[in-house]
Amino acid sequence: MIIGLDMGGTHVDAVLIHQGEIIEAIKSPTDRTNLLDSVWVPLKLLLSKAKTSQIERIILSTTISTNAIIEQKTDPVGMIIECGPGLQNDFLCCGRENIFISGYIDHRGREIRSFDNSEIEHAIKTFKHVEIPSVAITGKFSIRNPEHEIKIHETLKDEFSFITLGHTLSGKLNFPRRVFTSYYNSAVSSTFHRFSKSIHEALQREKINAPIFVLKADGGTMSLKTGDKSPVQTILSGPAASIMGGQAFLSTTKDAVFLDIGGTTTDISFLADGAPLFEPLGINIGAFPTLVRALYSVSMGVGGDSKVTVKDKKLVIGPVRQGAPKALGGPCPTPTDAMIVLNLINIGDRHKAITAMEEIGKPLDLDPKVAAKTVLNTMANMIKNQIEKLLDNINSHPVYTVKELLYGKKIKPEFIQVIGGPAKAMASILAETLDLPCWYPKAYEAANAVGAALARTTAEITMFVDTAQGTLSVPEVGLHDKVSQGYSLEESKLYALALIKQQSLLFGAKEDEIEAEIIEESSFNIVRGFYTSGKNLRIRAQTKPGLIFQLRSDKNVVC
Amino acid sequence: MLSAKNRLGLVFFPAFDWAISYSHPEREERLLYTQDQIFEEGIQDIDNINFYNPTVASIKDVQRVHFCVPDVDLRVTKSHLISAGGAIKAAHMVIDKEVDKAFALIRPPGHHAQRVVYGDRGFCIINIEAVMLENIRAKLNPCRVAIVDTDCHHGDGTQDIYWNDRDTLFISFHQDGRTLYPGTGFLDEFGGPGALGYNINIPLPPGTGDAGFLYVLDNLVLPILSEYKPDLIVNSAGQDNHYTDPLTNMNFSAQGYAELNHKLNPDIAVLEGGYSIEGALPYVNLGIILAMAGLDYSKVQEPDFNIQNVEQTMEITDYIKRLCEKIYKHWKQRDRLARDLRKGKDYIIRQRQVYYDTDSIMEYQTQKFKVCYKCSGVNTIQSDSDKGMPILAVTIPRDACPSCIDEGYKIFKEANSQKYCYIYLQDKVNDEYLDKQF
Numbered sequence: 001m002i003i004g005l006d007m008g009g010t011h012v013d014a015v016l017i018h019q020g021e022i023i024e025a026i027k028s029p030t031d032r033t034n035l036l037d038s039v040w041v042p043l044k045l046l047l048s049k050a051k052t053s054q055i056e057r058i059i060l061s062t063t064i065s066t067n068a069i070i071e072q073k074t075d076p077v078g079m080i081i082e083c084g085p086g087l088q089n090d091f092l093c094c095g096r097e098n099i100f101i102s103g104y105i106d107h108r109g110r111e112i113r114s115f116d117n118s119e120i121e122h123a124i125k126t127f128k129h130v131e132i133p134s135v136a137i138t139g140k141f142s143i144r145n146p147e148h149e150i151k152i153h154e155t156l157k158d159e160f161s162f163i164t165l166g167h168t169l170s171g172k173l174n175f176p177r178r179v180f181t182s183y184y185n186s187a188v189s190s191t192f193h194r195f196s197k198s199i200h201e202a203l204q205r206e207k208i209n210a211p212i213f214v215l216k217a218d219g220g221t222m223s224l225k226t227g228d229k230s231p232v233q234t235i236l237s238g239p240a241a242s243i244m245g246g247q248a249f250l251s252t253t254k255d256a257v258f259l260d261i262g263g264t265t266t267d268i269s270f271l272a273d274g275a276p277l278f279e280p281l282g283i284n285i286g287a288f289p290t291l292v293r294a295l296y297s298v299s300m301g302v303g304g305d306s307k308v309t310v311k312d313k314k315l316v317i318g319p320v321r322q323g324a325p326k327a328l329g330g331p332c333p334t335p336t337d338a339m340i341v342l343n344l345i346n347i348g349d350r351h352k353a354i355t356a357m358e359e360i361g362k363p364l365d366l367d368p369k370v371a372a373k374t375v376l377n378t379m380a381n382m383i384k385n386q387i388e389k390l391l392d393n394i395n396s397h398p399v400y401t402v403k404e405l406l407y408g409k410k411i412k413p414e415f416i417q418v419i420g421g422p423a424k425a426m427a428s429i430l431a432e433t434l435d436l437p438c439w440y441p442k443a444y445e446a447a448n449a450v451g452a453a454l455a456r457t458t459a460e461i462t463m464f465v466d467t468a469q470g471t472l473s474v475p476e477v478g479l480h481d482k483v484s485q486g487y488s489l490e491e492s493k494l495y496a497l498a499l500i501k502q503q504s505l506l507f508g509a510k511e512d513e514i515e516a517e518i519i520e521e522s523s524f525n526i527v528r529g530f531y532t533s534g535k536n537l538r539i540r541a542q543t544k545p546g547l548i549f550q551l552r553s554d555k556n557v558v559c
Numbered sequence: 560m561l562s563a564k565n566r567l568g569l570v571f572f573p574a575f576d577w578a579i580s581y582s583h584p585e586r587e588e589r590l591l592y593t594q595d596q597i598f599e600e601g602i603q604d605i606d607n608i609n610f611y612n613p614t615v616a617s618i619k620d621v622q623r624v625h626f627c628v629p630d631v632d633l634r635v636t637k638s639h640l641i642s643a644g645g646a647i648k649a650a651h652m653v654i655d656k657e658v659d660k661a662f663a664l665i666r667p668p669g670h671h672a673q674r675v676v677y678g679d680r681g682f683c684i685i686n687i688e689a690v691m692l693e694n695i696r697a698k699l700n701p702c703r704v705a706i707v708d709t710d711c712h713h714g715d716g717t718q719d720i721y722w723n724d725r726d727t728l729f730i731s732f733h734q735d736g737r738t739l740y741p742g743t744g745f746l747d748e749f750g751g752p753g754a755l756g757y758n759i760n761i762p763l764p765p766g767t768g769d770a771g772f773l774y775v776l777d778n779l780v781l782p783i784l785s786e787y788k789p790d791l792i793v794n795s796a797g798q799d800n801h802y803t804d805p806l807t808n809m810n811f812s813a814q815g816y817a818e819l820n821h822k823l824n825p826d827i828a829v830l831e832g833g834y835s836i837e838g839a840l841p842y843v844n845l846g847i848i849l850a851m852a853g854l855d856y857s858k859v860q861e862p863d864f865n866i867q868n869v870e871q872t873m874e875i876t877d878y879i880k881r882l883c884e885k886i887y888k889h890w891k892q893r894d895r896l897a898r899d900l901r902k903g904k905d906y907i908i909r910q911r912q913v914y915y916d917t918d919s920i921m922e923y924q925t926q927k928f929k930v931c932y933k934c935s936g937v938n939t940i941q942s943d944s945d946k947g948m949p950i951l952a953v954t955i956p957r958d959a960c961p962s963c964i965d966e967g968y969k970i971f972k973e974a975n976s977q978k979y980c981y982i983y984l985q986d987k988v989n990d991e992y993l994d995k996q997f
Contacts, residue, residue, distance in 0.1 A: 083858075085842075085858050085859060085860040085861075085862075086596075086600050086845065086858060086859060087561070087600050087601070087849070087854070087855075087858065088854075088855040088857070088858055089858070091560060091561050104862070106862050107592050107595040107596055107599065107837075107841055108592070108837065110862075112862040140599060141599055172598075173595060173598035173599040174598060174599065174601045174603070174604070175599050175600060175601055176560075176600075176601035176604060177601060177604065281603070287560075288560070289560070289604050396611075396612060398571065398610045398611070398612055399572075399612060400571075400572065400573050400574070400575050400594070401574065401575045401576040401577075402574055402576050402577055402637060402638050402641060403576055405572070405612060405613065405615075405641060406615075406637065522575065524575075524587055524588035524591055525581060525582070525586070525587070525588065526588075527582050527586070531582065532581070532582060536588065536591070
């Protein structure tokens with residue numbers, strides 16, 4: 001038995017899955033003042049329906065870290081930042097204290113200048129003076145050579161309770177994002193740690209020894225223990241839970257649009273040849289962009305409970321939600337009221353819903369039914385316009401080779417998959433508006449919890465080999481090693497695959513579920529004068545986000 | 560997060576799958592380290608800076624500028640069309656006011672490509688700035704443009720293309736042609752009879768440093784530009800004046816390049832040469848991007864930077880001062896010089912030899928410009944190469960008067976088919992291109 005739980009802003013969804021079927025699904029409200037209980041109450045309820053020995057694994061997608069950041073309830077962080085020359089750097093001051101040090105690594109990972117130890121001593125004193133518990137150390141090009149970060153860590157590791165090294169969080173180039181990601185990682189560490197410790201203890205009290213995982217924004221899981229080290233990876237895992245949930249109900253190799261229509265917002269994401277699309281660099285949260293690997297998902301302020309008004313004879317939907325739909329005692333007309341009027345769903349007080357649509361229809365000279373239809377058509381059109389805009393953007397993303405420019409992949413959705421409360425009611429309207437088949441799973445309301453339950457462990461590594469210098473580095477695993485002059489692309493790829501497997505096991509993956517693959521490879525000559533002096537190899541490997549299995553109920557549906 | 564003062568469009572296209580040959584300076588990883596630097600600095604995340612893909616230039620775009628022998632398809636690869644297309648994309652964004660400024664970081668370069676194209680010279684086959692400019696001029700005419708070529712090599716291709724066009728002021732500063740490829744770019748190359756004075760060469764001595772370049776800019780280039788009043792300034796932004804460049808002998812730094820672009824304030828910059836791909840390009844390109852975006856570039860510096868790298872001798876300082884005075888005087892006298900040149904002549908003829916170093920071809924040209932007092936005058940190029948294929952190319956300029964248009968078509972129709980393999984006609988008035996094969 002597997003338990004999957006997804007905590008959203010308003011609700012917690014949890015499912016118990018046994019032999020490929022959902023045997024229990026529950027929905028409970030999120031208590032923002034007590035996030036731990038918000039998780040523990042539904043979890044305990046599901047545990048009571050199963051034999052403790054039968055629980056194989058528990059996967060949690062939580063807003064613990066996200067909330068801490070958004071509500072600015074994070075720990076103060078002492079930042080040690082090694083900039084080197086380049087952009088001005090005051091915009092990087094994200095910590096309580098920010099110490100800029102003088103060392104410098106260049107784009108090939110060569111040490112140009114060493115930092116001064118007295119700068120580190122000064123940082124320790126400064127941080128201690130204001131009782132900062134957590135530190136983050138980040139250098140420009142540290143992913144090409146992490147030695148400075150590692151050395152600094154050696155000096156201050158006994159002085160602080162939590163230390164983040166920038167190079168361990170992502171292998172991607174983007175120094176400002178590396179600084180911000182490191183900052184967030186240290187800033188949410190104690191919040192996340194308190195959560196993980198309580199959950200761990202609570203489960204022990206219940207004598208449950210099943211492994212516990214947390215969901216990451218990339219649609220993969222990691223063990224709770226790994227989460228303690230890089231809690232920043234758990235931010236904004238909600239959309240990933242939904243997208244993975246969609247995958248659980250349907251397997252495809254086509255391009256598709258994936259919609260999660262909620263009360264306040266609609267999240268839009270895409271499948272390319274059946275696989276969910278990633279954010280190119282990482283997600284934005286709070287005031288800063290990050291390098292947190294994430295599935296692509298864009299939220300728009302239109303949902304079932306969005307406020308509907310008429311302004312200058314024109315319908316306006318959203319972006320705010322002022323409360324429940326009128327039919328459920330809310331203050332203003334909503335798309336949900338329209339769905340009730342059109343008999344697409346059967347909830348609440350139908351009379352109130354009709355009154356709501358009369359209110360909308362009057363200034364437009366429409367009867368309630370036509371008004372309701374207009375509301376839903378407008379909503380579908382808004383979603384359509386946004387999808388088109390996003391696709392335009394995605395399909396013109398920068399490319400760097402002649403081949404890609406001329407023949408590169410363009411996403412052309414062949415169908416829509418929709419989940420969330422209004423999914424069923426909106427499906428046919430969306431199909432008509434977007435002129436694409438639209439499909440929703442039977443358990444469309446619990447898809448997010450299912451996604452969490454069935455997600456596999458994921459990891460990504462970036463390998464950078466410079467045979468002219470004889471160096472090989474893989475920042476995510478903290479590797480910075482020597483290699484021979486003749487080290488080849490083939491050898492690098494094999495090594496990368498071995499490392500990614502190792503990393504996945506460390507994150508809690510089971511041997512047989514690891515699907516390692518090389519996702520990028522390039523080989524450039526390094527030329528001195530007119531002779532090749534070495535090779536510059538760049539490899540990215542991942543364990544693909546995916547599911548441990550598909551749900552049995554809808555398994556045969558293939559689009 | 561940072562926000563740029565100017566909205567800047569970057570067409571960054573390193574063409575990682577294209578090279579002249581595997582160890583040629585113009586090879587796959589030329590912009591690899593620049594990409595690393597730009598990505599690591601987080602330029603993508605700066606508000607008001609956006610990245611764009613190139614478009615692909617069309618055959619017609621190329622024909623507005625070049626006579627490719629025998630034709631465009633045989634001379635020009637997709638990579639060249641993409642490079643020119645990158646420049647076109649940059650220009651369109653500026654013209655359409657989507658951005659305030661644009662920088663096309665594209666390859667291969669183009670400023671050695673002349674009107675007639677028998678092959679590759681100086682790593683260039685088509686002139687990407689000229690293809691860009693004539694593309695926008697097909698829609699936006701008239702358009703007075705100043706091209707300031709800051710590549711270390713003389714922009715002899717751009718000079719040839721705009722030799723007789725006073726709507727395009729071409730200013731090239733470069734290492735003195737007596738000491739560097741292509742061996743041209745002297746003061747007396749001052750433009751054709753219809754545009755004398757609108758081609759300005761500033762040959763600088765080897766060893767010129769930051770101070771020298773900025774002196775030329777402040778005391779010669781900027782004053783001339785303020786008198787010319789262009790609608791558009793294009794920086795043909797070669798980066799091989801850098802002190803680490805393997806092919807040249809100058810002492811210019813990334814700071815210097817940034818300062819130059821800050822002061823020149825170009826609307827469009829297009830990457831040309833520059834082959835110190837690790838030690839210079841990442842920093843020079845970063846400096847130019849920040850300067851164009853209106854961001855602080857004072858912290859941009861090469862790893863091996865030392866003030867001695869950019870110093871120049873007193874002799875050089877004095878030489879440059881005198882040079883600037885001489886050129887400025889020349890510019891001021893351009894109308895009188897033009898009158899003297901044209902006086903009593905119906906045609907001005909110049910004989911040239913053009914060497915295609917990359918493809919080892921020698922071309923022999925006779926350019927003949929009609930002296931016309933109503934327009935810049937119809938002109939022809941008779942050309943042959945040591946690989947054969949003699950041609951005749953006729954150009955009817957944009958501002959051509961009816962009689963020059965008629966004369967152009969007449970030459971094209973009546974040319975002696977025994978003498979040439981190909982005859983071409985470029986009619987810039989009607990945006991037409993014709994060719995005949997024998």
